[in-house]
Amino acid sequence: MELENSSLKIIIYPLLLAVVLLAIPKYLLHANQVYFLTTLCIPVIFAISYNMIYGYAGMLSLAHAAFFGVGAYTFYYAVDFTSSIILSLIVVLILTFVFGLFIGVVSNRAKGTGFIVVTFLVTVISSRLANSYSSITGGTDGFFINLPKIDLLVTKISISGIYPAYALIVLVTIGVFFLFRHILEFSTIGVVLEGIRENEERMKSMGYDVDRFKILSFSIAGAFAGIAGALQGIYLSFLSAESFGITLSFDALVYTLLGGAGTIIGPVIGGIFMRSLEYYGSEFIEQYLFLPGFALIFIVLFYRKGLRGLIEKLRSEL
């Protein structure tokens, strides 16, 4: 049956994906496999949001780790305050969006390499402060999060088990994926951002308020990086100042580039691939971070289009 109605598609695809991703682990997979799938979701959300600013708008931001950390800690304090996970996630979304607006306005004043510098410094400074003020952040020892039950009107679900946490996180991930797909492929923002990446001056002379679009996309992406931080808090039930780690910003870059920047599915592939590589690689070598390093060098030298480009090339040759 051909689905012609696009509004129907918007509902049907995510639902199908959700059913598949919820049913298979429930009946077919072991607990630690479900846990592994959960850990895959965080890099995927992180990369999807980063792709919006790097892949689409062409802004090489290194501030993404700061959003991750701010999101994680906002979630911790919001859960403490509201004792509701859903409400806390909404608070995270709003607060990291506002934080993103602030950082976006400041860093957008600096052009070119200045932008990279300022966003890098945002990450450096926030990581310094997080490690320094350990009474607020718990330092590297961190805090445990007491996760409240989710109130679904008829019943309350405890999120502390592996499967419920997986279900919540995977549903959010699917939601984020389709939201970004919608924004970037079917709305004006995506088109304008690509225009900015290709030729900023032309977009300006066509009458677009380029700065506003850049800051807006920067904040939206930041808000969802914050959600990634909050979700990590959910499945670990723990957070520490390492949520602000500088390497996280580089990770976002690696995921996006490896999968293929500026495509919808690229960062998803990149995040899943790199996370699996780290997960299985860490069994063989203690310093598993070698892998993203070598991956980055390899991509830049030999394959700028990333894994997605490779897949497409193979497909066209077969």
Next chain:
Amino acid sequence: MISISIFIHAVAWALIVAIVAIGLNLMFSITEFFNVAHGSFYMLSIFITFTLLNHGVNYILVFFIVPAMLASIFMAMERTIFRRVEGDVGASVLLTVGLMIVTQQTALRVWGGGYISLGAPITGSINILGVSASLYDLFVIAFVTLLLLGFRFFLNRTNYGRRIRAISNNRTEAAAVGININLYLVLIFGLLMVMNVWGGILASPFVGGHYTMGLEMLVLAIVVINVGGKGSLRGTILASFLFGFIENIFLLRFTPIESRVAALVILIGILMLKPEGIYPGEI
């Protein structure tokens, strides 16, 4: 008076930051190659110095072997892989971020995740007109000042330096008048790496060693060159001094991390006011 010896120490530290940052700045302004791994070589120089000294190698020998070693590795990399991304800032950032991660993890594997500390080769202090100054600080100031003057003379007064500046101004024209671009780029990359490594060796008694310290220095260098202006020697030096003094003034009342953050924030403020830096576009 205690504040004057602190002042002398701040000068020594600022000069070290300056010679590291100049390397980053000139590589960037000459070839549009932004070397994020610059700090990693700084870190490697400290660890290698540490290892060689522990094996009983003479300090003076180490002082010349380590730069030669790291600079030749760097020059080989310039010939083989950096060449492919020169002229493309984004690609060079990505490539050298990869290189930085690999170098860091190598250091972690070889030397472990702990802190190391190195003693100063010259100890003791002297009194000049009632002011006590550490001999090592004075040695650093003297050595780096001579190095910077020599480098400035090399860039401005010798034919080699003039050709390098010509390449920086217009690469195609420089090639058209018969300058061997590949040769001169390797030469200047090697020289800048030697300065960077010396910065690391000189800084080692002040900062110790840790596998993530390269990033620390990279942050300082990035801020300093952006505040100073792309390609500007005196801008870089001036900004290093600004940074060193602001940080040391804050250190009188605040913790090291707070002082560093405060100095970074002030320099970002300057960057907001003068996005092009203090002395833009000169070399």
